Amino acid sequence: MSEQEIKVPDLGGADEVEVIEIIVSEGDSVEEEDPILTVESDKASVELPAPTAGKITRITVKVGDKVKEGDVIGLLVASDGAGGSGDAGDDEPAEKDGEKADEQSEAAPEDAPPAPKKKKSGGARTEVVKVPSLDGFDDVPVIEINVSEGDSVGEEDPLVTVESDKATMEIPSPFAGKIGKILVKEGDKLSEGSDLLEMTIEDDGDDEEGSVDSSDSARAESPESKPAPKERKQESAPQPQGSTYEPPSPGTKVHAGPAVRKLARELGADLTRVKGSGPKGRIIKDDVHAYVKSQLQQAQQGTGVATGSGIPGVKLPDFSQFGEVEREGMSRMMAATAANMQRSWLNVPHVTQFDDADITEMEDFRKAQKAAGEKRGVKMTPLPFLLKACAAALAELPQFNVSLDMERKEVVRKKYIHIGIAVDTPHGLMVPVIRDVDQKGLWELAAESAELAQKARDKKLKPAEMQGACFTITSLGGIGGTAFTPIVNTPEVAILGVSKAAMKPVWDGKAFQPRLMLPLSLSYDHRAVNGADAARFTNLLTQLLGDIRTLLL
Numbered sequence: 001m002s003e004q005e006i007k008v009p010d011l012g013g014a015d016e017v018e019v020i021e022i023i024v025s026e027g028d029s030v031e032e033e034d035p036i037l038t039v040e041s042d043k044a045s046v047e048l049p050a051p052t053a054g055k056i057t058r059i060t061v062k063v064g065d066k067v068k069e070g071d072v073i074g075l076l077v078a079s080d081g082a083g084g085s086g087d088a089g090d091d092e093p094a095e096k097d098g099e100k101a102d103e104q105s106e107a108a109p110e111d112a113p114p115a116p117k118k119k120k121s122g123g124a125r126t127e128v129v130k131v132p133s134l135d136g137f138d139d140v141p142v143i144e145i146n147v148s149e150g151d152s153v154g155e156e157d158p159l160v161t162v163e164s165d166k167a168t169m170e171i172p173s174p175f176a177g178k179i180g181k182i183l184v185k186e187g188d189k190l191s192e193g194s195d196l197l198e199m200t201i202e203d204d205g206d207d208e209e210g211s212v213d214s215s216d217s218a219r220a221e222s223p224e225s226k227p228a229p230k231e232r233k234q235e236s237a238p239q240p241q242g243s244t245y246e247p248p249s250p251g252t253k254v255h256a257g258p259a260v261r262k263l264a265r266e267l268g269a270d271l272t273r274v275k276g277s278g279p280k281g282r283i284i285k286d287d288v289h290a291y292v293k294s295q296l297q298q299a300q301q302g303t304g305v306a307t308g309s310g311i312p313g314v315k316l317p318d319f320s321q322f323g324e325v326e327r328e329g330m331s332r333m334m335a336a337t338a339a340n341m342q343r344s345w346l347n348v349p350h351v352t353q354f355d356d357a358d359i360t361e362m363e364d365f366r367k368a369q370k371a372a373g374e375k376r377g378v379k380m381t382p383l384p385f386l387l388k389a390c391a392a393a394l395a396e397l398p399q400f401n402v403s404l405d406m407e408r409k410e411v412v413r414k415k416y417i418h419i420g421i422a423v424d425t426p427h428g429l430m431v432p433v434i435r436d437v438d439q440k441g442l443w444e445l446a447a448e449s450a451e452l453a454q455k456a457r458d459k460k461l462k463p464a465e466m467q468g469a470c471f472t473i474t475s476l477g478g479i480g481g482t483a484f485t486p487i488v489n490t491p492e493v494a495i496l497g498v499s500k501a502a503m504k505p506v507w508d509g510k511a512f513q514p515r516l517m518l519p520l521s522l523s524y525d526h527r528a529v530n531g532a533d534a535a536r537f538t539n540l541l542t543q544l545l546g547d548i549r550t551l552l553l
C-alpha cells in the first residue's frame with residue numbers, strides 16, 4: 001500500500017486556477033472519482049476527483065492557492081494497493097499527461113462553436129447566440145438564466161449557467177448588446193450548437209458591413225477576441241444526472257459548485273437561502289452544513305425560538321432516566337408518512353364536520369348481495385357505497401374537488417374524480433387511488449378497492465397507483481370508534497373519516513326506532529372550503545347513503 005501523489009489533471013486549456021474549497025480532510029476515505037477539492041477560474045468551477053479509491057493522507061494545498069496541471073494537491077494511499085498516475089481523474093499513466101494536454105490544446109480550435117445565425121434589424125443586427133463547445137459534455141442542464149429579455153450586457157457577461165455532474169460553467173456573452181428572446185429555460189439540456197438566445201448588437205462602425213460573415217464568427221469564437229466558455233474538463237467520464245435534479249427557483253442567483261449543489265439537494269437545503277462564505281460569495285460545503293445545522297438547532301430548541309415555519313420544536317428528554325428504552329430507526333415509509341402528516345397539519349387550517357348517516361337500508365341491500373358477491377368472487381363492504389356517495393358529492397359540490405396554489409394565488413379545479421383509500425398495512429399507512437370513481441359501478445369499485453388494498457398490504461403498489469387523488473376516504477369502520485379527526489391529505493382539501501356503524505335509537509316523530517347509524521367525520525381545509533359547504537357535503541352524503549337509489553340519479 002504505497003502513498004501516491006494526487007495531481008491536477010488536464011484543465012482543458014486553463015493555465016492557473018484557484019483552489020476555492022477543500023472537500024476532503026486528511027484521514028478521509030474516498031472512492032474513485034469522489035471530489036477532493038474545487039478549483040475555479042473566472043468562468044467555471046470544477047471538482048478535481050480522486051484518481052482511485054483510498055485514504056487521503058495529506059492535502060498539500062490550501063484555499064486560495066493557485067494550481068495548474070500536474071501540480072500535486074495531496075497524497076493518498078490506494079485502498080487496493082494499486083498504483084496509478086496519481087493525476088486526479090486521469091486513468092492514463094503519468095508520462096502520457098504531457099502528450100494528452102498537447103492533443104487537447106491542438107484540438108481546441110476544432111471545438112469552436114458554429115457560426116451564429118444573423119438577422120438584420122434596422123441599424124442594429126440580431127444574432128442568435130449559440131452554445132459553444134462544452135468540452136465534450138452534451139446535454140448539460142441549464143441551472144440558471146443570468147439575464148432577462150431587454151437586459152443590456154457587456155461582452156463576457158454570463159448569459160446562462162450550466163452544470164454537469166462535475167462542473168458548473170457560465171456561458172459568456174460573445175458580444176456587448178441587448179438580450180432579445182431567450183430560447184432556453186432552466187432545466188433544458190444544452191449541447192454545443194444549441195440556440196441560446198437572440199441578441200441585438202448596435203452597429204458601431206467597426207463592423208463595416210453590419211453583417212457578420214464567417215470571419216466575424218471565427219473572430220467571435222477565437223479565444224483572443226471573444227470568449228468561448230472555457231469549461232475545465234474532467235478526465236473522468238461524466239456520470240448521468242439523477243432524475244432528482246431540480247433547478248433552483250427562477251430568478252435567484254446561486255453560486256455553488258456541483259458537489260455543493262448535490263449536498264444541498266441531499267439535505268433538502270435551499271441554496272437560495274444559504275449565505276456563501278467562499279470567494280465572491282460562493283457557497284461552499286461548510287456553508288450548507290452550517291445552514292442545515294442552524295435550522296436543526298432552531299427546530300430542536302423546545303422553548304421560545306421558532307423554527308423556519310414559526311413552530312417551536314419539541315425537545316426530547318432523556319427517556320432512560322424513567323426506565324428502560326430501546327431505539328429503532330424509522331422505516332422509510334414511516335418517516336415519509338410522518339413528514340407528510342406534519343406538512344399537512346402545519347399547512348392546512350383544519351376543521352372537522354361530524355354527521356351520522358342512516359345506513360339501515362343500505363346495509364340490507366349490501367347484505368342481500370352476499371350470494372352475488374360470492375359468485376363474482378368479490379366482497380361487497382360499505383366502502384364502495386362510500387366511494388360512490390363521495391364521488392356524487394364531489395360532483396355536486398366541486399369546491400371540494402380543488403387544490404390551492406398559494407404561490408400563484410390560484411385554485412386548481414379538477415375535472416376528474418379520483419379518490420384515495422387509506423389502507424392499514426403491517427408496514428404502515430398507504431393510500432392507493434381509485435380513478436374515475438364517478439364512472440364505475442359498485443361491483444367494479446368493490447373489486448378494485450379490494451385489489452388495491454391487497455396490493456398495499458403486499459407492498460406491490462406502483463407509485464402511479466398512489467398518485468392523483470382528489471379526495472381521500474379513511475375508514476376505521478371495520479375496527480371501531482365513534483368519530484375521529486382525520487388529517488387532510490394535502491394538496492387535497494378534504495378527507496372523509498368513517499367510524500363503526502352502530503344501532504342507535506332514532507326519533508321518527510312518534511317513537512324511537514332502531515336504526516343503523518354510520519358516523520362520518522369530514523375534515524377539510526378551511527382556506528378552500530367554508531363551514532356551510534362542509535355541512536352541505538356531509539348532509540348530501542347522509543342523504544345519498546340513507547337512500548342509495550339516489551346514487552343512481
Ligand code: COA
Nearest residue numbers: 381382383422423424453474475476477478498499500501
Ligand atoms: N361500520 C361497521 N362495519 C364496517 C364498517 C363500518 N363503517 N366498514 C366496514 N365494516 C365491516 C365490513 O362490512 C366487514 O364486515 P363483514 O366481514 O362482516 O362484512 C368488516 O368490517 C371488515 O371490512 P374491511 O375488510 O375493513 O373492508 P372495507 O372495505 O370496509 O375497508 C379498507 C377496506 C382498506 C379501508 C380497510 O381494510 C382498512 O385498511 N381500514 C383502515 C384505514 C386506516 O387505517 N385509516 C386510518 C388512517 S389515519
